[in-house]
Amino acid sequence: MTQEVPVSLPEGEHAVLRVMPMPADTNPMGDVFGGWIMAQVDVAGAVPAVRRARGRVATVAVNSFLFKQPVSVGDLVSFYARVVREGRTSVTVDVEVYAERHPENPVVVKVTEAQLTYVAVDGQGRKRELPPID
Numbered sequence: 001m002t003q004e005v006p007v008s009l010p011e012g013e014h015a016v017l018r019v020m021p022m023p024a025d026t027n028p029m030g031d032v033f034g035g036w037i038m039a040q041v042d043v044a045g046a047v048p049a050v051r052r053a054r055g056r057v058a059t060v061a062v063n064s065f066l067f068k069q070p071v072s073v074g075d076l077v078s079f080y081a082r083v084v085r086e087g088r089t090s091v092t093v094d095v096e097v098y099a100e101r102h103p104e105n106p107v108v109v110k111v112t113e114a115q116l117t118y119v120a121v122d123g124q125g126r127k128r129e130l131p132p133i134d
Contacts, residue, residue: 044079
């Protein structure tokens with residue numbers, strides 16, 4: 001893990017997900033489980049993928065995942081996701097995760113970054129082509 005370096009939330013972008021982890025989401029050391037963060041990243045990444053696919057998608061790959069800082073109970077965790085690549089049936093999404101800490105003396109730190117690939121699927125779960133962009 002790297003040292004906590006204050007940053008700003010991405011300007012001009014909207015979080016696709018904001019959540020505050022609870023005590024049940026932590027390990028015995030008091031940090032939020034990495035698996036909990038991974039699950040939230042998958043949900044956040046699916047938001048722009050579903051919009052682009054105009055329907056159901058399935059996660060097919062976690063291309064990269066980097067934990068930069070621990071997340072704690074009480075942090076307000078914001079997930080920013082954007083499509084960075086499209087294939088015939090797939091959408092690759094970058095997700096950046098920030099924690100807003102210490103409400104009495106607020107600081108924002110980047111805690112995680114990831115890239116995931118989703119594939120568009122039909123009602124039977126079979127791969128389908130992305131619709132054209134209007």
